[in-house]
Amino acid sequence: MQPLRIALAQIAPRLGDLEANLTRHHELIAEARGQGAGLVIFPELGLTGYQLQDLAADVAVRLDDPRLAGLAEAARGMSAVVSFVEESADHRLFIAAALLEDGLIRHVHRKVFLPTYGLFDERRFFAAGDVVRATPSRLGVGVGLAVCEDFWHVSTPHLLAMDGAHLLINVSSSPGRDLASTHDVGLGTAASWRTLMRTYAQLTTSFVVFCNRVGVDESLSFWGGSEVIGPTGATVFGAPMFEEGLFTADIELGDVRRERITLPLLRDERPELVAREWDRIVAGRAGLAEDAGQ
Amino acid sequence: MSVAGAGTPPEEPMFELPHELAIDTGVARRVIADFIRGQLRQAGFERAVLGLSGGIDSALVAFLVAEAIGPERLLCVMMPYRTSSPASQADAEAVVAALGCASELVEITAMVDGYFGVDGVPGEGGPDALDASPLRRGNFMARMRMATLYDRSVTWRALVVGTGNKTESLIGYTTLFGDAACAFNPIGDLYKSQVRQLAAAVGVPETVIRKAPSADLWPGQTDETEAGFTYPVLDRVLFWRVDRRRSVDEMVAMGFEAGLVERVDRMIAGSEFKRQVPPIAKLGPRTAGVDYLYPRRRPGSARP
Numbered sequence: 001m002q003p004l005r006i007a008l009a010q011i012a013p014r015l016g017d018l019e020a021n022l023t024r025h026h027e028l029i030a031e032a033r034g035q036g037a038g039l040v041i042f043p044e045l046g047l048t049g050y051q052l053q054d055l056a057a058d059v060a061v062r063l064d065d066p067r068l069a070g071l072a073e074a075a076r077g078m079s080a081v082v083s084f085v086e087e088s089a090d091h092r093l094f095i096a097a098a099l100l101e102d103g104l105i106r107h108v109h110r111k112v113f114l115p116t117y118g119l120f121d122e123r124r125f126f127a128a129g130d131v132v133r134a135t136p137s138r139l140g141v142g143v144g145l146a147v148c149e150d151f152w153h154v155s156t157p158h159l160l161a162m163d164g165a166h167l168l169i170n171v172s173s174s175p176g177r178d179l180a181s182t183h184d185v186g187l188g189t190a191a192s193w194r195t196l197m198r199t200y201a202q203l204t205t206s207f208v209v210f211c212n213r214v215g216v217d218e219s220l221s222f223w224g225g226s227e228v229i230g231p232t233g234a235t236v237f238g239a240p241m242f243e244e245g246l247f248t249a250d251i252e253l254g255d256v257r258r259e260r261i262t263l264p265l266l267r268d269e270r271p272e273l274v275a276r277e278w279d280r281i282v283a284g285r286a287g288l289a290e291d292a293g294q
Numbered sequence: 295m296s297v298a299g300a301g302t303p304p305e306e307p308m309f310e311l312p313h314e315l316a317i318d319t320g321v322a323r324r325v326i327a328d329f330i331r332g333q334l335r336q337a338g339f340e341r342a343v344l345g346l347s348g349g350i351d352s353a354l355v356a357f358l359v360a361e362a363i364g365p366e367r368l369l370c371v372m373m374p375y376r377t378s379s380p381a382s383q384a385d386a387e388a389v390v391a392a393l394g395c396a397s398e399l400v401e402i403t404a405m406v407d408g409y410f411g412v413d414g415v416p417g418e419g420g421p422d423a424l425d426a427s428p429l430r431r432g433n434f435m436a437r438m439r440m441a442t443l444y445d446r447s448v449t450w451r452a453l454v455v456g457t458g459n460k461t462e463s464l465i466g467y468t469t470l471f472g473d474a475a476c477a478f479n480p481i482g483d484l485y486k487s488q489v490r491q492l493a494a495a496v497g498v499p500e501t502v503i504r505k506a507p508s509a510d511l512w513p514g515q516t517d518e519t520e521a522g523f524t525y526p527v528l529d530r531v532l533f534w535r536v537d538r539r540r541s542v543d544e545m546v547a548m549g550f551e552a553g554l555v556e557r558v559d560r561m562i563a564g565s566e567f568k569r570q571v572p573p574i575a576k577l578g579p580r581t582a583g584v585d586y587l588y589p590r591r592r593p594g595s596a597r598p
Contacts, residue, residue, distance in 0.1 A: 014593075015336070015589055015591070015592060016589065016592040016593050017592075017593045020593075051589050052589070053587040053588055053589060054586065054587050054588050055588060055589065055592055176321075176325060179317040179318055179321055179322055179325075180314075180316065180317060180318070181316040181317055181318045181319075182316075183318070186318030186320060186321035187318070187321055214328075215328065215332065216328055216329050216331075216332030216333070216336075217589065218589055218590060221325045221328055221329055221332075223325075241321075241324075242324050242325070242328060
């Protein structure tokens, strides 16, 4: 299997300025191509900025929008992951990430878990996705897309890996907070994310790629620190925190096979058991189980 | 935890830093510098103006702004009243000299005395204003300084940078539309103890860090004698109560005095109005702050 060069576009999108961000995407896709990348990844809402509030409706695009087709065309010969506000035919707004390949939108993931607590208010402005599915890709392996909070639910990486992903890609707009000096990287948010990425990579014996934005929207500062973690849980690459740039990392996709032969965790998974127990738990939580105690 | 100043013996700490409040100052500087640049860029401004009192809060913000955009784009305005401490003035000048930024001296004495009157002669505020309480005078001074800064923001073509810290904001030790007025605030989420830690890290003069905090509304006034507790204690109460959501009972179990916690609670609740935008009576279909919610800056909102 060919080595793959991944380009992480750790950008600072301009809030609400779709055209300016689109231009920046085109520039960086060209730059990634020039550097020999086979996959270029942009952060969550890289085309619009994060703290949109009521602007979300103004910057939403349909999947047949020619501007998305233009990005797909620009990325021809590579794979690209871009993120934007998707408006569905029935006018729901989703936070979406799309895999662009061969001039087409190969796959769209709509953010499933919308944080609406603390500093987040996503459910007020967006609809939640209902699907977690891996997709085949021109890279020769399955790809699993997820957006930020989706990875604060262990079900997401688990489902994606079980559905055939070798490469789990999380695009994020993670605001930095909790500056306590006791954290190993000086920022509580970053320390938590770093733990998650390593854990998921090891438990799913997959590559995990985290692409987080930088810059400032209103009060929020985004911390970057994009990463590539190998299927053993070892760090392949870490981008600097807070620094804008296009960072590349080389991976050997064959490492997934080697690790899964050595450590056959996915082989030994018991999805039928999980599904059976989930059915029971779901019924219990809905008050439908025969002996539902509460 | 105690932090010694450069060149001072360790038995003379510059300030007391409760360990749970210690921050990574490198990350804080990075975040704040990006924040300052981002606020200015999104608004279409290149320069900043702030009121420099000689105290640690405004000194720290001056250092942070200079670090973010360069001292040549910063204007520090010193606005003493006739009773203001000459030492404060000297400390403010030391900060300006250390940074090499622009500065201006605007005395507010005539503005304040013109309202309250002076030497038994009434001002525009009427004869009763001659006997105005320190509270009225202090608030008025803070608002004259605000008016001056916003005027200078036009001539300097700048945004007004806030210099209030989290401690004074939470207990309401601020003047509404006075010292609390600003375009953005880089240190409003840092407790006083954290302000001190960051001030030491960025090189604020040691005399400014060491001296007792004071609103300087009358000679000899200090925050801590007025409030009756020290900043490290107050900061710890606020941190555990607000940031870590500890109940009063849990606070007492941790060793805090119940009376202190309850008093701080009342100060927080009593000053909630100072931390929020005034409510608008909801009448129309879309109301600012209620169901008309936009970022402060978006394409087209930057000053051309």
